[in-house]
Amino acid sequence: MTQRKRVGRTVVLDTGAVLAGIDLAGDSRYFITPLAFAELINPNARLKAEIAVEEGGLKIIAPDEGSIDKINKKTASLGESEALSSADVETLALALQLRSEDETLILATDDYAVQNTAHALNIKFRPITERGIKKQLTWTYICTGCRQEYVKHTSICESCGNMVRRRVKRPPR
Numbered sequence: 508m509t510q511r512k513r514v515g516r517t518v519v520l521d522t523g524a525v526l527a528g529i530d531l532a533g534d535s536r537y538f539i540t541p542l543a544f545a546e547l548i549n550p551n552a553r554l555k556a557e558i559a560v561e562e563g564g565l566k567i568i569a570p571d572e573g574s575i576d577k578i579n580k581k582t583a584s585l586g587e588s589e590a591l592s593s594a595d596v597e598t599l600a601l602a603l604q605l606r607s608e609d610e611t612l613i614l615a616t617d618d619y620a621v622q623n624t625a626h627a628l629n630i631k632f633r634p635i636t637e638r639g640i641k642k643q644l645t646w647t648y649i650c651t652g653c654r655q656e657y658v659k660h661t662s663i664c665e666s667c668g669n670m671v672r673r674r675v676k677r678p679p680r
């Protein structure tokens with residue numbers, strides 16, 4: 508298979524962006540970290556990503572330690588540390604690192620905590636399915652396994668043992 512040279516934007520993806528069905532066949536140059544790629548256990552999303560890797564449109568790159576360090580410091584000062592997984596930190600670090608080569612870089616993510624951190628670092632982000640970050644954020648805690656909701660921060664779900672992630676509570680319409 509011949510590899511077409513892509514001339515479009517640099518786009519860093521998180522797992523959610525691939526799951527949300529971002530078009531990997533476009534002209535952008537897509538990047539994902541090893542941890543985010545490893546989280547792609549949904550067979551369809553995984554296959555789509557593997558094909559994109561094979562065709563050269565998606566590259567799996569681990570960020571350097573210096574960039575990870577910068578993200579950890581930033582998230583600590585923002586109070587976002589507990590809302591971010593190591594895959595999220597890696598994704599943000601890769602975006603920060605690649606932005607030094609391409610200022611127009613876009614971080615494609617639906618995760619509010621990732622968006623919040625990107626915003627603080629002046630990294631452009633684009634949501635795939637959500638409506639983007641809101642000014643006033645109220646938080647809820649939802650199990651990544653059984654979707655049980657918690658009022659207070661909990662790291663492990665009492666019902667199923669999966670990781671609990673912080674999410675923005677939607678304002679009533």
Ligand SMILES: [Zn+2]
Nearest residue numbers: 650653664667
């Ligand atoms: Zn659970």
